[in-house]
Amino acid sequence: MRDICAAFSEIAGLRERNAIALKVAKDRGRKxxxxxxxxxxxxxxxxxxxxxxxxxxxxxxxxxxxEKVLPRSLCPLIKSSYGFALTDTxxxxxFSDLLLAETTCDGKKKMYELLGEMKPLHxxxxxxxxxxxxxxxxxxxxxRLMTRLEQAFDVRIxxxxxxxxxxxxxxxxxxxxxxxxxxxxxxxxISGMDLLTVLHNRGFTVDKREAIDLIDRLxxxxxxxxxxxxSPFTAKTPRILLTGVPVGxxxxxxxRLVEELGGSVVCFESCGAYKKVDPVQPGKNLxxxxxxxYLRVPxxxxxxxxxxxxxxxxxxxxxxxxxxxxxxxxxxHTYNVxxxxxxxxxxxxxxxxxxxxxxxxxxxxxxxxxxxxxxxLEVIGTSRGERP
Amino acid sequence: MVAAGIDIGSTGxxxxxxxxxxxxxxxxxxxxxxxxxxxxxxxxxxxxxGLVADxxxxxxxxxxxxxxxxxxxxxVTEITCHARGAHFLYPETRSVIDIGGQDSKxxxxxxxxxxxxxxxxxxxxxxxxxxxxxxxxxxxxxxDQLGQLAVGATPVPxxxxxxxxxxxxxxxxxxxxTDKGSIAAGIFHSIAARIxxxxxxxxxxxxxxxxxxxxxxxxxxxxxxxSLGIDMWVPQAPQMVGALGAAIxxxxx
Ligand code: SF4
Ligand code: SF4
Numbered sequence: 149m150r151d152i153c154a155a156f157s158e159i160a161g162l163r164e165r166n167a168i169a170l171k172v173a174k175d176r177g178r179k180x181x182x183x184x185x186x187x188x189x190x191x192x193x194x195x196x197x198x199x200x201x202x203x204x205x206x207x208x209x210x211x212x213x214x215e216k217v218l219p220r221s222l223c224p225l226i227k228s229s230y231g232f233a234l235t236d237t238x239x240x241x242x243f244s245d246l247l248l249a250e251t252t253c254d255g256k257k258k259m260y261e262l263l264g265e266m267k268p269l270h271x272x273x274x275x276x277x278x279x280x281x282x283x284x285x286x287x288x289x290x291x292r293l294m295t296r297l298e299q300a301f302d303v304r305i306x307x308x309x310x311x312x313x314x315x316x317x318x319x320x321x322x323x324x325x326x327x328x329x330x331x332x333x334x335x336x337x338i339s340g341m342d343l344l345t346v347l348h349n350r351g352f353t354v355d356k357r358e359a360i361d362l363i364d365r366l367x368x369x370x371x372x373x374x375x376x377x378x379s380p381f382t383a384k385t386p387r388i389l390l391t392g393v394p395v396g397x398x399x400x401x402x403x404r405l406v407e408e409l410g411g412s413v414v415c416f417e418s419c420g421a422y423k424k425v426d427p428v429q430p431g432k433n434l435x436x437x438x439x440x441x442y443l444r445v446p447x448x449x450x451x452x453x454x455x456x457x458x459x460x461x462x463x464x465x466x467x468x469x470x471x472x473x474x475x476x477x478x479x480x481h482t483y484n485v486x487x488x489x490x491x492x493x494x495x496x497x498x499x500x501x502x503x504x505x506x507x508x509x510x511x512x513x514x515x516x517x518x519x520x521x522x523x524x525l526e527v528i529g530t531s532r533g534e535r536p
Numbered sequence: 537m538v539a540a541g542i543d544i545g546s547t548g549x550x551x552x553x554x555x556x557x558x559x560x561x562x563x564x565x566x567x568x569x570x571x572x573x574x575x576x577x578x579x580x581x582x583x584x585x586g587l588v589a590d591x592x593x594x595x596x597x598x599x600x601x602x603x604x605x606x607x608x609x610x611x612v613t614e615i616t617c618h619a620r621g622a623h624f625l626y627p628e629t630r631s632v633i634d635i636g637g638q639d640s641k642x643x644x645x646x647x648x649x650x651x652x653x654x655x656x657x658x659x660x661x662x663x664x665x666x667x668x669x670x671x672x673x674x675x676x677x678x679x680d681q682l683g684q685l686a687v688g689a690t691p692v693p694x695x696x697x698x699x700x701x702x703x704x705x706x707x708x709x710x711x712x713x714t715d716k717g718s719i720a721a722g723i724f725h726s727i728a729a730r731i732x733x734x735x736x737x738x739x740x741x742x743x744x745x746x747x748x749x750x751x752x753x754x755x756x757x758x759x760x761x762x763s764l765g766i767d768m769w770v771p772q773a774p775q776m777v778g779a780l781g782a783a784i785x786x787x788x789x
Contacts, residue, residue, distance in 0.1 A: 516639060523654060527650075
């Protein structure tokens with residue numbers, strides 16, 4: 149797939165190319181805001197004329213450095229994010245004028261206090277319930293962010309700019325959704341690892357318009373290949389839906405193993421993937437519409453988090469998943485605890501084989517994971533009536 | 537139809553010849569060369585069954601070393617194999633507890649002997665054969681003696697989940713003069729607690745087969761049975777269950 153599809157090779161090199169593009173843009177006076185989480189209201193950043201970038205946090209490399217400060221038992225995502233900042237090895241962190249952070253899980257929240265000592269950081273107090281009062285509070289938090297951006301970058305965020313930003317980002321979500329929806333085809337036209345590569349690298353783009361066009365081109369190319377019957381899989385390949393913690397390149401071992409062992413990851417119900425495609429529903433009050441969209445994010449830090457159960461149920465059906473793997477990082481209490489609820493819900497509704505995997509970014513448990521994943525694929529085989 | 541199952545585990549390599557019933561079953565130590573161990577176990581099993589390789593129609597490999605042998609017609613994980621083997625020995629089985637050298641697993645089995653669900657220990661060695669070995673080493677006894685020591689003793693609680701910490705905890709207990717019997721019982725207790733934790737994830741039934749080499753230790757079986765509040769079937773050669781299951785899967789295919 150990688151070789152026969154031109155748009156893919158272009159995307160594979162995005163992180164490197166954009167680090168340079170970012171430097172050029174900064175030299176021309178553009179401002180950069182680094183984000184860590186799906187709760188970051190990117191519309192405001194775009195409306196302020198700044199460039200939003202996702203910061204690195206999916207590689208094991210900077211974790212030892214982070215562990216000089218942070219407890220070892222902390223979630224690897226938090227340690228990696230902090231480690232990148234500490235070792236100054238994430239160019240996107242390096243070029244950020246401001247970091248945007250939200251009070252999601254406890255570990256992140258406290259880590260942000262330390263990050264704030266390295267760079268200007270704006271912390272949004274995220275409510276962790278999704279009701280009307282929380283929404284009102286969240287609107288105020290958006291206003292506070294707006295003021296901060298206006299002051300820091302000496303700009304005015306007008307309703308026109310905001311409306312344009314909503315349009316642009318909805319367009320981005322539309323293109324990301326269309327790409328992922330391609331994998332509803334049987335067999336999926338692209339592997340989960342390749343999809344992940346695209347979604348991961350896309351987060352480092354400087355020019356959103358260009359990135360949208362590139363994704364659309366990729367979707368078209370893949371659809372054509374698939375029409376010709378080209379796919380790395382067969383109609384019998386077990387289709388896995390991956391849910392749980394955020395994954396990216398570097399923290400992809402479970403995706404890799406599933407596909408090495410004969411499965412295909414057809415859907416990621418995670419932050420950089422399907423959770424991200426939910427658009428802002430335009431309303432009379434733009435800020436409120438944006439607030440609604442972000443507060444709806446079905447993250448495990450919400451309590452209760454019914455939205456995730458509904459989304460999962462829907463995705464299992466739409467993607468015709470044969471099995472669900474719930475990936476959780478060691479030290480992530482919210483996702484680890486919520487796994488029980490997710491399993492129970494899926495058993496009661498879609499009755500699909502379910503496997504929780506708790507791991508971190510290291511390779512030390514690869515052999516064990518192989519046994520587990522392979523046995524899970526065997527279970528899927530028997531549940532479809534194939535002989536083990 | 538004659539089928540062979542070969543289970544290359546971290547400590548022992550097992551081979552079973554099956555033709556509707558068990559014709560031969562052998563164990564050899566895995567040592568440093570899982571490939572050689574697999575071939576040797578197979579050779580011995582053939583000899584024991586009075587067969588030559590040509591008479592075997594299917595060879596199924598399982599266990600962590602299953603990737604290393606080119607002679608296998610098929611490879612199946614030990615989880616599926618243990619379920620199938622336990623089902624053959626005790627058709628009523630609905631759960632299998634398997635404690636191996638590296639991992640422990642709780643498997644729930646459907647009436648046909650197929651895996652419905654399973655849970656497996658994470659990175660940590662607590663609750664595995666390795667954990668037992670380390671603990672026996674600290675007490676300076678063999679695994680058998682560890683069982684003897686525990687008979688009738690009141691377990692002293694061992695709270696560390698990690699094998700490394702448990703080791704220093706046990707050393708501390710010894711230094712304080714706690715008797716070895718209570719410590720041995722405590723070790724069994726902590727394994728049972730760990731299994732109980734795993735069992736909670738897959739709805740353990742009361743019709744349980746205990747498989748894997750660790751089940752040879754009768755005192756440990758009793759400790760686990762008591763703490764889970766169940767009677768378990770313990771096969772005569774519990775370490776053979778995986779190889780048996782592998783052979784049966786080949787036989788049935
Ligand atoms: S899982 Fe939740 S806290 Fe983590 S990045 Fe996603 S939305 Fe943010
Ligand atoms: S994976 Fe869990 S612990 Fe880690 S940052 Fe996300 S919510 Fe927090």
